[in-house]
Amino acid sequence: MVPKRARNLVLFLGSLIFYAWGEPVYVVLMLFSTLSDYIHGLLIARYRGKRAATCFLVSSVVINLGLLGFFKYSGLNLPLPIGISFYTFQTMSYTIDVYRGEVKAQRNILDFGVFVTMFPQLIAGPIVKYKSVAEELRTRHASLEDMAAGANRFVIGLGKKVLLANNIGRLFVEAAGMAEGNLSLLTAWLGILAYAFQIYFDFSGYSDMAIGLGRIMGFHFPENFHYPYMAVSVTDFWRRWHMSLSSWFREYVYIPLGGNRKGLGRQLVNIVIVWSLTGIWHGAGWNFLLWGMWFALFLTLEKIIFGKKSVSLPKPAGWIYTMMVVLISWCFFSLEEMDKIILFLKTMFGIGGAGIANQEAWYMLSNYAVLLVVLAIGALPLGKKAVEWVKVRCSEDTKAGPALSVCLGIAEKLFLVAVLLLSIANIVDASYNPFLYFRF
Amino acid sequence: MKKINAVITLLLLGGILFGLAFVDICTPDRLFSEYENRILASKPDFSLEKLFDGSYAEAYETYVTDQFVERDKWIFVKTMTDVLLGKKEINGVYLAKDGTLIEKHAPEDIKAEVTAQRLALLQRLVEWQEERNAGTLHIMLVPTADNIWKDKLPDYASYYEQQKLLEELQEMAGSHVIDVTDSLQAHREEYIYYKTDHHWTTRGAYYGYLLWAEAAGVTPVSYSVQTIATDFLGTLHSKTNLTVKPDTMEAYLPAVLRKTQGSSASAGGGMQVYYDFSEESRDSLYEEKYLETKNKYGYFLDDNHPFIRIETGIQSPDAEGKKLFVIKDSYANCFIPFLTEHYETIYVLDLRYYRAPLFSLLEEYDTEGDMDILVLYNVIHFIEEFQYY
Incomplete structure (x- = not known):
């Protein structure tokens, strides 16, 4: 709808307004970051191969990490600028890749500005590396199919966030708020399971919305999640969870440190370094560090045990082991306070607490059972598999096939419309606030 | 075929979003909700100060959801989905067995x-x-x-x-x-x-x-x-x-x-x-x-x-x-x-x-x-x- 030349200007201004709506002051910070890395990119390119280039790279990384560190870890209790963890990582990928000669420095400040401030993924990722969108920053084309697929993806993401994540989040809050004497084994597991679903549908929902919006405008952002709760090992889990972050750390930290090329010992050290950083990236609390180390433990164990040999656990056993590791990790991640984490872990393994299940636990289960089933279906690719199965049948069956595929098309659209309408209903309802002054 | 499919999807989803936005803009604001028994938010006054401390954005969002077209019906839809999901309580009220x-x-x-x-x-x-x-x-x-x-x-x-x-x-x-x-x-x-x-x-x-x-x-x-x-x-x-x-x-x-x-x-x-x-x-x-x-x-x-x-x-x-x-x-x-x-x-x-x-x-x-x-x-x-x- 917008002439090609003006596209980036419109997108840039739109993104700034979008960001300023939520962060009217820190928008200046983002502009500063944009300008700083734009200049650094040009300088690095100009002095390529000389010492100065390295200096400018270091300066760029120091400024980015400095910003991130100041707001996230300085302990000054400043409100965290929205998306700072994401955009600083994105701009670092740019200056590093320019230094490595993998991409050309961007001369057009508008195009670069679009890369940094682009609104769909600014808030919660995926972390888009500059090189993966460099081409599309200049020219991109969104066909009708792209736009439809993008809109489709956006609605699915919205539904994941608003219908699934927000609603199961209440179960986690109820379980986490349970008094110590009332927390049973079943409650603790329900609570952590609820959190596992909440964070997955929340985060992957945001990613879907970002990817979908990007697609509508002709961008192809990297995928961020691939059915992580299907993973059969912890290594596998991290190939499926927050893929853009793990790939960032692999490319800019793990491999530069030597990756697996300098012997097993060094590789294990590298894994520990990367996972400490991954943990800290999620937040300033020590619990996030613990969370990262917890994964480092199993990732190194898997390297040691299964590393060279192509042995692995049988799939069901691998899945159960992985889910245990992941669910326990969410205790560190979500509960934050030491006392609470220990209480939950103990209760989950039958030490102390209010027995295996009490009245409160059964009540929670009866209240959320249906939703949990829906979530399980959504987290495992059951729906997707079913649709694919029907599609294959359609193409095989020459007689009923065409009719069936029309029906499927209609069903898919009805589903989308229902998700959209229900999401709107949930958003409106979130502000439902009957004022019961006649309560008494 | 694929193109038609895409057009239908876009028309449906776009139609819903833009249609709602259009109807929403055309509907006059309500002052009071009998349903919720409270005064609904009205359009916030703009000031630079409020814009910079973020309270304008917040007030504006409250205004939009409070004045959302057919608000009561949307809320009803959400409640019904809770009931369908087998929820036993809503907003601190038990849905007792005989409808009480x-x-x-x-x-x-x-x-x-x-x-x-x-x-x-x-x-x-x-x-x-x-x-x-x-x-x-x-x-x-x-x-x-x-x-x-x-x-x-x-x-x-x-x-x-x-x-x-x-x-x-x-x-x-x-x-x-x-x-x-x-x-x-x-x-x-x-x-x-x-x-x-x-x-x-x-x-x-x-x-x-x-x-x-x-x-x-x-x-x-x-x-x-x-x-x-x-x-x-x-x-x-x-x-x-x-x-x-x-x-x-x-x-x-x-x-x-x-x-x-x-x-x-x-x-x-x-x-x-x-x-x-x-x-x-x-x-x-x-x-x-x-x-x-x-x-x-x-x-x-x-x-x-x-x-x-x-x-x-x-x-x-x-x-x-x-x-x-x-x-x-x-x-x-x-x-x-x-x-x-x-x-x-x-x-x-x-x-x-x-x-x-x-x-x-x-x-x-x-x-x-x-x-x-x-x-x-x-x-x-x-x-x-x-x-x-």
């Missing part, structure tokens, strides 16, 4: 030190009474529906067990206590609580009245029951927003009519009700105007007032010169009409709205030194609200 709505009082929300504090306050009143050694003091704490209609609650639903508190009360103030639990239990199959509201019905209050009469040593009056509304959707309906069968509201009017000068005989004739020290009096305990609103329970004693003086106009030797001071919550609003045949003057104090030094107030009104006192709360309001200086 019952307010949830979670045991973990009620702290032992708070109940102890409230009982200690009551203890002071009992001591004050025993020192006074004239008139009577009666304490009636009414259990709420979740405790009487336990078997209607969803499976495994928890509730605060009120019996323990009532036993403690019994121990502390024995002879002053009127315990209505057994009577309500015995009549539990009857319509003693509203099904869409957290109050007891007038019938429930009537059973309370019978016990009060016994304790006070008076003969209960006989009543004729009048249905005053059949479309009462109370506070629990507001909280859940479900389509439920409305409640019926009744008033119990004395069967024996009073004759007053210059007018024909009527139930409660000659009554003068003074709200909040007003010079003007109303001639009835009932306010018809509330029957036209959502808050129909306000029909009794004009909703909630900090202080009411009722000159009952009763002419009977038994009631002559008798005064009663009621310290109460809203459960008393449909109960007090039962008392008007037994006292000449009734003072009604709602401590939640009138923070007065209680004892000096009592002494001020107890001019003859023989005023009766009644404390009437439901157990939950007593725990949450009973407070004086």
Whole structure:
């Protein structure tokens, strides 16, 4: 709808307004970051191969990490600028890749500005590396199919966030708020399971919305999640969870440190370094560090045990082991306070607490059972598999096939419309606030 | 084929979003939501200061959702999906088995030190009474529906067990206590609580009245029951927003009519009700105007007032010169009409709205030194609200 030349200007201004709506002051910070890395990119390119280039790279990384560190870890209790963890990582990928000669420095400040401030993924990722969108920053084309697929993806993401994540989040809050004497084994597991679903549908929902919006405008952002709760090992889990972050750390930290090329010992050290950083990236609390180390433990164990040999656990056993590791990790991640984490872990393994299940636990289960089933279906690719199965049948069956595929098309659209309408209903309802002054 | 598919998807989703936005812009703002009983947010005033501290954006979002087109219907859709998902409670209200709505009082929300504090306050009143050694003091704490209609609650639903508190009360103030639990239990199959509201019905209050009469040593009056509304959707309906069968509201009017000068005989004739020290009096305990609103329970004693003086106009030797001071919550609003045949003057104090030094107030009104006192709360309001200086 917008002439090609003006596209980036419109997108840039739109993104700034979008960001300023939520962060009217820190928008200046983002502009500063944009300008700083734009200049650094040009300088690095100009002095390529000389010492100065390295200096400018270091300066760029120091400024980015400095910003991130100041707001996230300085302990000054400043409100965290929205998306700072994401955009600083994105701009670092740019200056590093320019230094490595993998991409050309961007001369057009508008195009670069679009890369940094682009609104769909600014808030919660995926972390888009500059090189993966460099081409599309200049020219991109969104066909009708792209736009439809993008809109489709956006609605699915919205539904994941608003219908699934927000609603199961209440179960986690109820379980986490349970008094110590009332927390049973079943409650603790329900609570952590609820959190596992909440964070997955929340985060992957945001990613879907970002990817979908990007697609509508002709961008192809990297995928961020691939059915992580299907993973059969912890290594596998991290190939499926927050893929853009793990790939960032692999490319800019793990491999530069030597990756697996300098012997097993060094590789294990590298894994520990990367996972400490991954943990800290999620937040300033020590619990996030613990969370990262917890994964480092199993990732190194898997390297040691299964590393060279192509042995692995049988799939069901691998899945159960992985889910245990992941669910326990969410205790560190979500509960934050030491006392609470220990209480939950103990209760989950039958030490102390209010027995295996009490009245409160059964009540929670009866209240959320249906939703949990829906979530399980959504987290495992059951729906997707079913649709694919029907599609294959359609193409095989020459007689009923065409009719069936029309029906499927209609069903898919009805589903989308229902998700959209229900999401709107949930958003409106979130502000439902009957004022019961006649309560008494 | 693929193209057509894409166009249909875009038209559908785009149509919904832009269509809603368009209708939303064209719909005039509403000032008040009868449904939610509150004033809805209006368009915020713009200022640079508000923009920079982020409060403008926040206010604007509230404005958009508050004024969203057909807001009530969207909320209804969301509630229905909760019901379909098998939710057993919505906004702190249990969806009981037979369609009754019952307010949830979670045991973990009620702290032992708070109940102890409230009982200690009551203890002071009992001591004050025993020192006074004239008139009577009666304490009636009414259990709420979740405790009487336990078997209607969803499976495994928890509730605060009120019996323990009532036993403690019994121990502390024995002879002053009127315990209505057994009577309500015995009549539990009857319509003693509203099904869409957290109050007891007038019938429930009537059973309370019978016990009060016994304790006070008076003969209960006989009543004729009048249905005053059949479309009462109370506070629990507001909280859940479900389509439920409305409640019926009744008033119990004395069967024996009073004759007053210059007018024909009527139930409660000659009554003068003074709200909040007003010079003007109303001639009835009932306010018809509330029957036209959502808050129909306000029909009794004009909703909630900090202080009411009722000159009952009763002419009977038994009631002559008798005064009663009621310290109460809203459960008393449909109960007090039962008392008007037994006292000449009734003072009604709602401590939640009138923070007065209680004892000096009592002494001020107890001019003859023989005023009766009644404390009437439901157990939950007593725990949450009973407070004086």
